[in-house]
Amino acid sequence: MIIDTHCHYDMMKSPEDYIDEVEKAGNIVIGMTNLPSHFDMGFKYVRKYKNVRLALGFHPQLASDYKNELSLFAKHIERTSYIGEIGLDFSSSYISTKDLQISCLKYILEKLQGKNKIISVHSRCAEKELFTLLRNYNMKNVIFHWYSGPLSLIPQIIGEGFYFSINEAMTLSSSGKKIISRIPVDRILTESDAPFNRKDDIVSAIRTLGLEEKQIERNFRLLIQQIRQ
Structure with missing residues (x-):
């Protein structure tokens, strides 16, 4: 069984064909959404599937243009066990919206408090700030998607009980390899980040890691x- 914990199949050319293939193969995919309105549009198509799931998201890169959708996020929060993609992005293209991103994320985390969800987070150039907020709001079951932050923060993330989702591109880069080497095998999940990631072969990633698919399945x-307890 292949498990893809972070995929944007709603952004593919033929989403329905893709999720049909996933379902027939018996694999599991969690589809990220970038906005609550995207989740609302896609949920009715996904709910009939057993292995295909859809997450409720609010991408930090879209905070300045779509902050009015935060109320929609709160409205849909009980419709799914999966949250993503949410987080912070302080890279050069989005640092100007830093304060707004933090404000939006605080609103989301407040709404998530006390709820058992699996949460996939975006943390580009904002790993420490995001980790602090996640801890302050007592978030559980968090997956750091395509982590590229400081190695020194990894033990703290692990200590909080969080996971990392690894893709093929990470296993092929020197920085990705250094990050992966610091992560215990029981905290590794797999992702494709398709269609935005060209190196998205999960089977190749697992082989490069020297793991078995069953290990990833056990982790998942x-x-x-944990969310059913």
């Missing part, structure tokens, strides 16, 4: 058990 099953 444990995460699922």
